[in-house]
Amino acid sequence: MATSDSEVDVVIVGGGFAGVTAARELSARGRRAVLVEARDRLGGRTWTKDHDGHAMELGGTWVHPLQPHVWAEVDRYGVETETFPVLEGLRQAVVSDGRVVDLSDEDAARAMEAFDEFCAPGATLFPEPFLETLSADPQGLGDLSLRDQLETFKAEPALRDWVEGMCSLIAFGPLDQSGASEVARCYVLGGYSAEQAMASLSATKLVKGTRELINSIAGQATLADIRLNSPVRRVAQTDGGVRVELESGETVSAPTALIALPMNVLNSVEFEPPLSQVKRTASEERHAGAGRKCYVRVKGDIGNVSIAAPEAQAVNYVVTYDHGPEGSWLVVFSAIPEKLQMAAFDDVQGMQAALQPLLPGVEVESIVGWDWANDPHALGTWCTFRPGQLTKVLPDLRTTEGRLFFAGADSASVWRGFIDGAIESGYRSARDIDTYLS
Numbered sequence: 275m276a277t278s279d280s281e282v283d284v285v286i287v288g289g290g291f292a293g294v295t296a297a298r299e300l301s302a303r304g305r306r307a308v309l310v311e312a313r314d315r316l317g318g319r320t321w322t323k324d325h326d327g328h329a330m331e332l333g334g335t336w337v338h339p340l341q342p343h344v345w346a347e348v349d350r351y352g353v354e355t356e357t358f359p360v361l362e363g364l365r366q367a368v369v370s371d372g373r374v375v376d377l378s379d380e381d382a383a384r385a386m387e388a389f390d391e392f393c394a395p396g397a398t399l400f401p402e403p404f405l406e407t408l409s410a411d412p413q414g415l416g417d418l419s420l421r422d423q424l425e426t427f428k429a430e431p432a433l434r435d436w437v438e439g440m441c442s443l444i445a446f447g448p449l450d451q452s453g454a455s456e457v458a459r460c461y462v463l464g465g466y467s468a469e470q471a472m473a474s475l476s477a478t479k480l481v482k483g484t485r486e487l488i489n490s491i492a493g494q495a496t497l498a499d500i501r502l503n504s505p506v507r508r509v510a511q512t513d514g515g516v517r518v519e520l521e522s523g524e525t526v527s528a529p530t531a532l533i534a535l536p537m538n539v540l541n542s543v544e545f546e547p548p549l550s551q552v553k554r555t556a557s558e559e560r561h562a563g564a565g566r567k568c569y570v571r572v573k574g575d576i577g578n579v580s581i582a583a584p585e586a587q588a589v590n591y592v593v594t595y596d597h598g599p600e601g602s603w604l605v606v607f608s609a610i611p612e613k614l615q616m617a618a619f620d621d622v623q624g625m626q627a628a629l630q631p632l633l634p635g636v637e638v639e640s641i642v643g644w645d646w647a648n649d650p651h652a653l654g655t656w657c658t659f660r661p662g663q664l665t666k667v668l669p670d671l672r673t674t675e676g677r678l679f680f681a682g683a684d685s686a687s688v689w690r691g692f693i694d695g696a697i698e699s700g701y702r703s704a705r706d707i708d709t710y711l712s
């Protein structure tokens with residue numbers, strides 16, 4: 275629906291899950307919004323792309339019943355889910371001491387026990403994880419890096435390397451730049467269980483892709499005028515409201531605005547008056563999530579594999595997406611993409627070299643993915659706080675400034691960094707804006 279400025283209650287900047295959920299929730303409260311999104315699609319850091327007969331998720335993928343906000347949406351719209359990776363016949367392995375060590379079911383269970391032990395300090399860090407307490411950190415675990423924590427962690431080498439691989443996968447950035455709290459909180463949110471945490475992070479996906487879910491939510495944002503291809507340049511608070519200026523020169527004004535941008539891109543928009551020093555510093559230093567996820571087509575039937583590797587490897591996790599005699603699709607995760615030594619994103623030879631330690635002899639045919647860390651509208655992947663950011667940044671990231679409200683997965687209180695967190699923040703901000711306008 276098209277809306278003239280005088281009728282608009284709120285301008286929403288950013289059309290990821292946070293902004294779109296807020297638009298729907300505001301519609302339900304009778305509030306009119308204009309949502310301005312820089313890209314030619316909704317979904318932000320989620321992006322379902324059709325390729326080779328698959329609905330491939332280039333960004334956010336996995337959801338889980340332990341993630342209450344996204345699961346409520348899955349139920350609400352009857353969105354079909356499926357198990358991924360397929361567990362039947364799954365070969366699990368880890369790269370340890372330069373070779374691939376296969377893990378029997380018993381080994382895999384022991385690796386999970388080791389991970390439980392590693393995560394256990396989280397139990398006292400977040401005593402009430404589903405309440406708004408995830409920025410409290412009396413033990414200072416958030417000031418330690420995951421590398422600091424790993425250095426004191428003892429387990430037999432292959433199990434320790436598997437735990438390190440999982441840490442790299444969860445942080446998706448350098449371990450010495452990722453807060454120890456980031457893995458601990460997943461453990462806590464998984465019901466103080468490493469196994470449940472891993473299931474929450476990587477067991478269930480949407481059959482038709484995240485786009486089905488975001489389109490369902492957007493479809494009920496009946497009072498929102500959604501404008502794609504509308505990058506915002508400047509947001510100015512005036513005496514009577516907020517004026518949002520687009521790069522095209524157009525402006526949209528309203529009594530309030532919701533800034534639903536990734537933390538890392540806040541500084542690419544000019545704010546008048548400037549945002550708080552904490553928000554500006556956080557956006558400048560960025561969170562640590564800057565890894566690379568891509569789909570890699572390889573020759574032959576690789577079977578169902580799930581292989582982890584410690585940080586020293588360029589690839590830290592690989593899992594089969596689809597396989598058959600004509601070839602297989604793998605999903606490849608690299609926490610530090612610079613280690614891939616790939617001349618370009620689709621450098622087949624570079625990827626083939628990086629995969630050898632995990633899958634010796636593998637032959638790469640093609641690569642599909644997206645470089646989120648260099649995407650100007652994301653500048654990173656999911657939010658992994660650096661040591662210290664949990665307590666110093668999180669409370670302020672969520673704090674209203676004048677007529678500006680803030681939402682996003684990066685500042686969620688429960689599943690921060692996840693689709694669930696984006697939806698949670700959309701609910702919260704819509705409620706707060708409605709109260710403010712009442």
Ligand SMILES: Cc1cc2nc3c(=O)[nH]c(=O)nc-3n(C[C@H](O)[C@H](O)[C@H](O)COP(=O)(O)OP(=O)(O)OC[C@H]3O[C@@H](n4cnc5c(N)ncnc54)[C@H](O)[C@@H]3O)c2cc1C
Pocket residue numbers: 287288289290291292293310311312313316317318319320332333334335336337475504505506507534535536539542543567646650651652654655656657681682683684691692693694696
């Ligand atoms: C590779 C990858 C894998 C992931 N895997 C998972 C997973 O398996 N499960 C999970 O739960 N989460 C996962 N995530 C994280 C999850 O996708 C994000 O945390 C969540 O989608 C963020 O939602 P958001 O609305 O807060 O932000 P975003 O989705 O980033 O939305 C912000 C929007 O703002 C727009 N924008 C930016 N600048 C401007 C501007 N100047 N003007 C107007 N609009 C602008 C952007 O284009 C974007 O659409 C993954 C993320 C990545 C990148």
